Amino acid sequence: MDYLYDGTFEGLLTCIYYHYKKEEATGIYSIESYQQNILNRSEEVESDVEKAKTVSDAINKKISREAYEDVYYCFLSSVTNKENIILDFLVFAFKYGRNTMNFYSHDKVLPIKEVSLKVSREVHGFLGILRFSDIEGILFARFSPDHDLLILLVDHFADRYKYEKFIIFDEKRNKACVYSDNYWEVKENINFDNLEYSNDEKRIHSLWKQYFNDLAIKERININNQFQFVPGRYRKNMVEFK
Amino acid sequence: MDDNLFKKLRILSDAAKYDVSCVSSGVERKNNTVGGIGNASAAGICHTWSQDGRCISLLKILLTNDCIYDCSYCLNRVTNPTERATFTPDEVAELTIQFYRRNYIEGLFLSSAVEKSPDHTMENIYRVLELLRYKYNFWGYVHVKVIPGASPMLVQKTGMLADRMSVNIELPTKESLKILAPQKKIENIIKPMSLINNEITRTIEDKKYFNNTPRFVPGGQSTQMIIGATPDSDKTILSLSQNLYEKFNMKRVFFSAYIPVISSPNLPAISSMPPLLREHRLYQADWLMRFYYFHSEELFTEIEPNLDLEFDPKMMYALRNIHKFPIEINKASYEELLRIPGLGVTSAQRIIRERKNAELSYDSLKKMKTVLKRAKYFITVKGKYYGNVNLEPEAIRKELTQQEIQKQLSIYDML
Numbered sequence: 001m002d003y004l005y006d007g008t009f010e011g012l013l014t015c016i017y018y019h020y021k022k023e024e025a026t027g028i029y030s031i032e033s034y035q036q037n038i039l040n041r042s043e044e045v046e047s048d049v050e051k052a053k054t055v056s057d058a059i060n061k062k063i064s065r066e067a068y069e070d071v072y073y074c075f076l077s078s079v080t081n082k083e084n085i086i087l088d089f090l091v092f093a094f095k096y097g098r099n100t101m102n103f104y105s106h107d108k109v110l111p112i113k114e115v116s117l118k119v120s121r122e123v124h125g126f127l128g129i130l131r132f133s134d135i136e137g138i139l140f141a142r143f144s145p146d147h148d149l150l151i152l153l154v155d156h157f158a159d160r161y162k163y164e165k166f167i168i169f170d171e172k173r174n175k176a177c178v179y180s181d182n183y184w185e186v187k188e189n190i191n192f193d194n195l196e197y198s199n200d201e202k203r204i205h206s207l208w209k210q211y212f213n214d215l216a217i218k219e220r221i222n223i224n225n226q227f228q229f230v231p232g233r234y235r236k237n238m239v240e241f242k
Numbered sequence: 243m244d245d246n247l248f249k250k251l252r253i254l255s256d257a258a259k260y261d262v263s264c265v266s267s268g269v270e271r272k273n274n275t276v277g278g279i280g281n282a283s284a285a286g287i288c289h290t291w292s293q294d295g296r297c298i299s300l301l302k303i304l305l306t307n308d309c310i311y312d313c314s315y316c317l318n319r320v321t322n323p324t325e326r327a328t329f330t331p332d333e334v335a336e337l338t339i340q341f342y343r344r345n346y347i348e349g350l351f352l353s354s355a356v357e358k359s360p361d362h363t364m365e366n367i368y369r370v371l372e373l374l375r376y377k378y379n380f381w382g383y384v385h386v387k388v389i390p391g392a393s394p395m396l397v398q399k400t401g402m403l404a405d406r407m408s409v410n411i412e413l414p415t416k417e418s419l420k421i422l423a424p425q426k427k428i429e430n431i432i433k434p435m436s437l438i439n440n441e442i443t444r445t446i447e448d449k450k451y452f453n454n455t456p457r458f459v460p461g462g463q464s465t466q467m468i469i470g471a472t473p474d475s476d477k478t479i480l481s482l483s484q485n486l487y488e489k490f491n492m493k494r495v496f497f498s499a500y501i502p503v504i505s506s507p508n509l510p511a512i513s514s515m516p517p518l519l520r521e522h523r524l525y526q527a528d529w530l531m532r533f534y535y536f537h538s539e540e541l542f543t544e545i546e547p548n549l550d551l552e553f554d555p556k557m558m559y560a561l562r563n564i565h566k567f568p569i570e571i572n573k574a575s576y577e578e579l580l581r582i583p584g585l586g587v588t589s590a591q592r593i594i595r596e597r598k599n600a601e602l603s604y605d606s607l608k609k610m611k612t613v614l615k616r617a618k619y620f621i622t623v624k625g626k627y628y629g630n631v632n633l634e635p636e637a638i639r640k641e642l643t644q645q646e647i648q649k650q651l652s653i654y655d656m657l
Contacts (some may be wrong), residue, residue: 105609128289216293225295
């Protein structure tokens with residue numbers, strides 16, 4: 001049976017639940033991207049918070065916290081086949097339990113590890129290269145990450161800028177996290193166009209740009225190296241590369 | 243902010259950029275103060291990379307480049323006709339906060355030339371910290387330089403507010419220091435180093451009994467020396483580093499390849515290239531000492547007091563000590579695994595973790611993404627040797643050089 005879910009993490013975990021309690025899954029796909037096929041049977045699964053919690057508790061207790069994190073990070077990735085990477089991994093992992101994470105190079109483990117690593121690398125990267133601007137007292141950041149990692153960035157900035165108000169906007173997915181007074185929420189289908197910077201703000205941008213350019217030691221210029229660390233696709237939202 | 247600030251920033255960042263240290267790691271701190279801004283992340287965070295490929299983590303500037311000293315390797319020496327500028331402590335604090343709010347930086351790295359006197363300069367450095375911590379309520383990362391010769395009291399109270407402090411050792415030997423920086427006394431460098439180390443130890447001890455004892459420079463201390471301005475050998479440099487790590491619990495010893503910007507009879511000619519490869523090899527060797535359980539002595543022989551520029555230090559060590567190889571992957575201890583050229587900490591840990599399940603094969607090593615290009619000449623897997631030449635230094639050396647040449651050729655083909 002191909003299970004189809006609504007694109008939420010709860011939905012995905014509900015499918016895993018049915019795999020064990022109802023009928024084995026031949027695959028898990030998001031409803032939006034599923035290609036109907038005469039040979040396969042499919043069923044739309046409705047997200048169920050209770051069932052999802054049963055599965056997430058089981059992952060944490062029977063496998064490990066690390067495994068749960070890998071599953072979640074993989075879910076947030078934009079890898080096309082991620083649902084089945086997760087399914088394959090969990091089927092293997094529920095068999096081997098706490099010992100699972102010692103099988104790094106196993107066919108059922110390596111793929112999820114690689115995806116999860118990609119996502120956490122991008123998260124760590126954006127902790128550094130996300131750029132805020134002060135717009136009428138609110139800190140505003142625009143970015144377009146490869147993976148859907150907005151939610152993984154918030155805690156870090158909510159602590160760092162605890163007494164500021166800030167917005168982090170994922171322009172690729174049109175969603176934003178809005179933070180103020182120890183509280184944040186994610187807003188979907190949102191857009192920010194034509195934001196104007198004040199003269200004071202532009203001055204600070206230029207100060208930073210000047211600092212950034214001056215800092216390079218010309219005897220040691222190494223553009224390729226710089227590209228490895230800051231790939232071109234990230235640069236459009238970084239003041240110093242504009 | 244007036245436009246003068248652009249000029250000051252240009253002069254004072256330009257003068258600070260040769261300082262190598264830009265790390266913001268080693269301190270984990272949440273933003274716990276009411277109204278506070280900033281925290282510190284133990285892993286450190288890089289915010290951007292400049293055109294030379296170096297990570298930028300901290301706002302790295304001098305408080306002033308107006309110096310009373312005349313060290314011949316330094317652009318800011320009093321006899322060099324260069325443009326001078328001085329920040330006020332307020333300007334530095336304000337700039338740090340504005341950059342920090344926009345997530346350009348992790349914090350501040352403040353250094354300074356010696357203006358008027360060591361105490362005067364140190365006092366100003368302290369003022370910046372005081373402003374940042376108490377006026378702006380800033381709890382991000384701050385690294386400050388200690389000015390040799392400043393009074394211990396000043397160093398002590400600055401250290402209570404900083405995350406890391408460093409005293410530059412400048413040059414590897416007393417003799418070199420005497421020739422190139424005659425006004426700097428080695429005692430004035432060593433004294434604050436041991437003061438910092440003692441204070442760190444004291445506050446750690448106190449913390450066991452009094453929970454709210456503030457930590458003295460929780461990120462520890464580091465130092466820096468110039469490479470290639472004097473004829474000192476790699477052996478001298480690395481055994482000095484080893485000493486600094488052991489005696490003063492240094493977190494890092496930084497090397498900076500001398501960039502010839504000044505002509506002087508005591509210095510390499512202006513036209514000479516900075517010894518970048520040598521600096522790189524020294525860092526690799528330093529890495530071996532800090533994370534791979536190597537001792538500086540092991541890297542050198544009676545006749546060879548320098549590192550091999552052609553090969554990385556671990557490869558060099560293996561070629562000079564071929565009798566200790568090959569190492570069996572399925573039996574070797576963690577420390578032994580780390581001695582295999584091309585094998586890093588991650589791979590070694592993975593091997594240990596994974597061989598608990600089953601004996602490893604050559605294929606499973608490949609699957610684990612272990613880089614075997616260099617390692618294969620120095621290991622056996624289930625007793626079998628996988629190198630395509632015999633276990634002899636000369637043969638391996640030739641083979642590796644050959645590989646390098648071929649790699650370069652294929653790059654030219656693409657062009």
